Amino acid sequence: MLNFNYNIPTKIFFGEGKIEVLGKQIKKYGSRVLLAYGGGSIKKIGLYDKVVEILRENNIPYYELSGIEPNPRVESVAEGVRICRDNNIDFILAVGGGSTIDCCKVIAAAYYYDGNPWDLVIRKAKIEKVLPIGTILTLAATGSEMDAGAVISNMETNQKYGIGHSGMFPKFSILDPTYTYTVSKYQTASGVADIMSHTFEEYFSNEKGAYLQDRLAESILKTCMRYGRIAIDEPENYEARANLMWASSLAINGLLGYGKDSAWAVHPLEHELSAYYDITHGIGLAILTPHWMEHVLDENTIWKFVEYGVNVWNIDSSLDDMEIAKMSIEKTSEFFKSLDIPMTLREVGIDEHKLEIMARDVIDYVGGTVGNFKALDYEDVLSIYKKAL
Incomplete structure (x- = not known):
């Protein structure tokens, strides 16, 4: 066995009803939230309403980024960065599967970079700092809820690349298996x-x-x-x-x-x-x-x-x-x-x-x-x- 350094810092809240910790957990890291999700399935299962209810109960302002693609695009990253900067966002909440989470991780990194977010993906520029993120998982697949990596696509150049940074580990992830019932x-x-x-x-x-x-x-x-x-x-x-x-x-x-x-x-x-x-x-x-x-x-x-x-x-x-x-x-x-x-x-x-x-x-x-x-x-x-x- 080779030498290694163990580092898996994401806090996991696993099980039905664990969303109850959401408000308290967000307040540990931020006060103004980007709420990001994909095509709207979270609204069909009532999860969106529950998240919004918790944010409002805890007096946490939130701004939305919706429509994140199954193979998340760099354009969605750029739009997320714009929303974060325009509204002084200090915490990102990804609600969805791996694509939504991946997109949010790169938004969090690109927030502190003045150039094109794609520069970070192709390693033209280095990630220096990352906004804190949390996740609510709705699809068992990519494992992005507990790792420090992300994959982003650029359909104009036909490129899909991975990117990673220790700051991209989610601070917490809520894993409620009932949210995957409608997958x-x-x-x-x-x-x-x-x-x-x-x-x-x-x-x-x-x-x-x-x-x-x-x-x-x-x-x-x-x-x-x-x-x-x-x-x-x-x-x-x-x-x-x-x-x-x-x-x-x-x-x-x-x-x-x-x-x-x-x-x-x-x-x-x-x-x-x-x-x-x-x-x-x-x-x-x-x-x-x-x-x-x-x-x-x-x-x-x-x-x-x-x-x-x-x-x-x-x-x-x-x-x-x-x-x-x-x-x-x-x-x-x-x-x-x-x-x-x-x-x-x-x-x-x-x-x-x-x-x-x-x-x-x-x-x-x-x-x-x-x-x-x-x-x-x-x-x-x-x-x-x-x-x-």
């Missing part, structure tokens, strides 16, 4: 795939001494396997929604990656799909993951696939190692299919025309090879894209 079957499935992909990115590592982290990762994967279909078929099953919500947070809050040196591979490949075609992030990950697995499987990586197959899928350990590895990949694909996820790029409107451009963009962005479980060059990335068609 569609499609988005629930996409969220499960996203959680699993975050876990895979840390799990498939060359570090053999992080036994505890790997067992934690396997438990998160098994949680997704156990409750994914249940949440789709029984959307108001509290146990299923609660377990998936907590799995979402634990998959990417840093816990699984401590003691490892993991460089993610599938996420950079998917970001190009979203940047060019604006597809649902988790769906893109589900499509690409089995093909990435097949591509990186060789005599040097087979040990990890055997571990995965035996520990997660309960495959007979007495079988030949390569047979176990291939079965584990097949079972992964079958699981995603069982959630009714489309499993080819063509099914989500992507053909071969931009594959070479996207593959080149991946390599150009990372400045070399992608991932380090087995490093991928341009030809590797292009091959994975083609196999996923």
